[in-house]
Amino acid sequence: MQQKSVTRSNKDRTEATRSALLKAARVLFAEKGYAETSTPEIVRAAGVTRGALYHHFEDKVALFRAVITEEYRAVAEEITKSAKTVPGSALDALKQGSRGYLDAMADRGRIRIMLRDGPAVLGQMELDKIDRETSADTLRMGLAEAMRAGQIKRLPIDALTVQLSALFDRVALAVSEGDDPNDHLEVLDAIFQSLK
Template identity: 55%
Template sequence: MQQPAERRSNRERTETTRRDLIAAARKLFTEKSYAETSTPEIVAAAGVTRGALYHHFEDKQALFRAVVEHEAELVAAEIERAAPDTLPARKALIAGGEAFIKAMATPGRTRLLLLDGPAVLGRAEMDAIDARHGTRTLRAGIAFAMRDGVMKRLSLDAVTALVSSAFDRAALAIDAGAPVEDYRKALTALIEGLTPGR
């Protein structure tokens, strides 16, 4: 009867070590950049052995990928909380967009997802990560607006890509010090222009 408890304990330890590595790496990647962060620094910050790092991740890039994926999950979760299925299509897109801007204000997130992510992992891999998270939520919102008749039926892929790019550019500008309210209003106007109604 002792064995299942031990297995669960080992699994919990494994998950804790993985979480600690991701948290330590995130802190260092955002403070110093991916290029300037070494694996010995990550190991020391996480309080684990080098062997533990390589047990969980093939290399530094694999750990970075896990950090980026986790950040993208957090952004998508905030968007989904702000824009539940019960909201009308236009309001859901606006609320989701505002949640994205708010989520991207978390220190270091813009750097991870919009600057270092594409540089380290490549555009194709970042697009795949986005497609599982933030872009997935945007695509669903745009599809809902088209089905609901408040947005003209155009290529779903094209509209999603263009609106996503607008939000990413806004996040980069805000991170560089541009006024949040200016971009929030502009993005709301963009969504309103795309969703004039039936």
């Protein structure tokens, strides 16, 4: 009985330490950016030792990858939640998912982590891999469903997904810099309509 209590306690402490590191790193990466954030700052902000950092993460890049993975998950959850709020067609779900994406990306820290530092630190291929692992390709699945339902024309799904994904990221950047999101949503809706 005592052994189970100790094991559970160790597991809880391990998870708490990892969580503290991720939270502290997320705040610092969002505020200062990857390059300007040092591991001693992260350790200090998390209230843990440097050894604890390297017990959980091989290096700063591995920690950044873990932070960005959580960001991708949060964005995917928001898109999925938004798309499900609209009963109707797959095309309507794609449009509503666009709104969910922009809502999720409204966090300036998220823009910096995912769209500015992410490609520079991890590279686009790694980000694409993280996107597939965390979001189960929500955009690709939505497009495929709309094609199956005959709501948009059949196009090469990989190319369409890549191009629309890049468009969404550029829109998020523009909105973060002060563009009116409604203008961009109007254009995104028109783009989806043009795929009929």
